[in-house]
Amino acid sequence: MKISQLEEKLYEIFIKDNFPVVIAINGEWGSGKTYFWQNIFLERYKNKLKDKKIAYVSLFGHNSLNDIKTDIILQISKTTKIISKIQDKVKNIKGMVFKEQDINISLGGGILSAGLSLLTVNDFKNVIICFDDFERLSSNIKIKDLMGFISNLKEQKNCKILMILNEEELKKIHKIQNTEKELDTFSLYKEKIVDYEFLFKNDIKDFIENHIDTKFNKNIILDYFYDYQINNLRLIKQLIEKANFYKDIISNITEKIQKDFIYLLFSILYLKKKYNLTSQEYYELKKIQDNIRIKNFMNSAGNDSNEEDTILTDIQKEQIEYLVDFANEDIENLIWQQLENERDIRNELKEDLEKLSLENQINQDKDKIMNNWNRLHLDFSYTIEDFIKDIKPILEKENVSEILSLSEYHFFVNFVEKYDKFDSEKIEKTIKKYIDKIVNQEKSISIHEESNIDLIRKHYPDLLNYVYDKKLETLIQNTTCKGLKELLEKVINGWGEKDQYILNNISKSKYKECIISNPAFVEVIIRFLKAKKRDDIYFRSAIKNILKVLEELEEENESYKFKVEKIFNVIGIQERIKKD
Incomplete structure (x- = not known):
């Protein structure tokens, strides 16, 4: 039965109807039966159930029926009214003589549980009692006594009873313990007192669609849990609640990148939650995975790897199954920084994801x-x-x-x-x-x-x-003297067409500005002219403009003339360029 369908049935029985009833929810261990009752149904309808007294009794850990009865009394007696009523009943029992302090001292354990029979139907008005973990019932408690007690609560006290159990495990346990008669007794009583039995099937799809609040793509989340065979509802909800820290950063990313992110995020959250894995252990595990992958590839290609097989523990074998292949390392590192250092990395993560998403969209288009x-x-x-x-x-x-x-x-x-x-x-x-x-x-x-x-x-x-x-x-107007110097140094040894274009189109005024202002630039100019000479067909305009600038500077003053003559002597040029 789907979770939503079960929820509707329980709503009718526990909230709308006023009749005493016994319900059994039967399902596998870890399927989320208890979680559904406590964290989904009771939480969702807490306002409608506020006038009811609700007791939850795990049969695991109780060693006697009296322990169970005491547990129930204490849970449904949120005020002292029922306990006071038991005190009054005990005082008035004919033939019993107690002092006041004797009653107060002994009102626990046996007397309190015995006092349960003294309470009337009105004392149990609007009481719902859940009995869980039948398959873990102590051998000190007889099934017959427990089921008779449940029957009494329903028939005599008008209670609504919920039984949560895994009947398959119950059968296995009694078979191992060689107590099949107890199992026969249980089946007999169950047939007599249980009004409704529902098979609880872990429907992750129904659970995520109807009981989870998230901005993530629910279909992708569902695919993840299916792919990695994670079906514990309690764990699923915990992982999604943890992941919701990142829910506001995914609005502008493509479905493919969102899927990659969700798989990586949930993989890390799962490993940290289940195995308490640290980032160091995580990355060591990834190295092992990479080595195994390389070795398998080499073997498949017919090239035997000389490396010895990596010996993994059973836990490591489990953990590797939850690693995501070829995860983005930047995203991976940011997630671990947030988990271990509690640093808010959402803005960085959003920026990285949007960049990846843009690249992905470009490729898709x-x-x-x-x-x-x-x-x-x-x-x-x-x-x-x-x-x-x-x-x-x-x-x-x-x-x-x-x-x-x-x-x-x-x-x-x-x-x-x-x-x-x-x-x-x-x-x-x-x-x-x-x-x-x-x-x-x-x-x-x-x-x-x-x-x-x-x-x-x-x-x-x-x-x-x-x-x-x-x-x-x-290329030209935004070129600085520093950039021009670096370009000249570069083309002395090698160049491209872009370099040719820039040097040939730089203005004489720019060359002049750089020559006057920077001795290091002059040194590079000398080296450039020596390397290229006048007849370099690729840099003809550049050489011509530089030489013209030098000639103009030569005519400005004696100091400039002295420097230019030395430059011309060094580069081996005696003749001047004719003026335009």
Whole structure:
């Protein structure tokens, strides 16, 4: 029976109806029967049950029926009314002579439990008693006596009784103890006094969907517990409550990244909760897992590993089963920092997850375009209109320059425009983003994006001026003397087209500023000119501009003239460049 269905039945019996009743909930150990009663049903309906007296009796640990009776009296007597009533009854018993202090002293144990029979039906009005752990009942207590007592509570005291048990385990225990007669007695009484019996089946899906409050994707959580065969409801709720600390950081991440995070988070929480694992022990366990994986891979490839087999304890074998394969180490470290150092890492974690999510979404979008393009060629049920409908929203995304290369974007936009309209302003805006990206890449790496510039020149000629202006702004105008010095040092030994472009387009005024202000720059200029000379076809404009600056400085004053002549002598140039 589903948890929600059982909840409805118990609501009718314990809250809506006023009849005495005995109910049995039968289910496996660890399935969550007791947890369901105490933490779900009683908690959810505590307002409706506030006028009822509720006793919970675990039969485990009680050595006599009197112990059980005393336990019940003490639980349902939240005030002294019932105990006072027993005192009065004892005082009035004919033939018994007690002093006041004798009654007060002896009112416990046997007398208190014996006093249970002196109470009337009204004393047990609105009383619910739960008996748990039948399979752990002490051998000192006879099943017949216990079941007779339960029957009396129902028939004579009008109580509502709940019995929680694992009947399969009860059978095994009595078989081992060779007390099958006790089991026969139990079955006989159960048939007579139990009005309703419900089979409690651990329905994790129903439990998570109807009894768990979380912002995490419940389907992913459910998949995790199914995959790792975790079915203890109490533990499941504890893990989810612990995980809810992170619930506000997942709103903007893709389902794939959320799944990776949930699996990693619950794996760490589970290992820490069940095995009290520390981060050090966790990472040692991961190393063992990696070694096993490498060894298995080598063996599967036909290459015998020389390493000895790792000897694992039974506990380590269990623990490894709950490790997540190929977990993100940054996320992993942040989770452990929060668990062990109580440092609030949610902002960092949110930033990392959103970055991973963006990368994941980019990959998904690109895969979608390429897979659908392939499908368009092979699937006769998939039309051009279908393809355009699928990919056009991606082509219109603000970050499409991160999804496709410029040539890919141009290709697919050109294809779409053959069959459908495409906003020309949107295309121009996107191409400018590609240009920005190309120029910024040129700034950071030693390549010159000439092939992309050729594509722009051929298909988007109106944007060529934007290319030149952007390159001038990014590569030339923002260049500092320090950056220029480093670039000159670099090209003495090796260079790329980007380096050539920058040096040839730096203005004479910039070279002059750096020469005048920085002796170290002058030293590099000398080395550069010695290496390249005038006839270097790749840096002709740069050399020409530098030499012109030196000649201008030579004419400004005697001090400058002295320095420039020395420079020309060192580089081996005697003739001056003709003035423009």
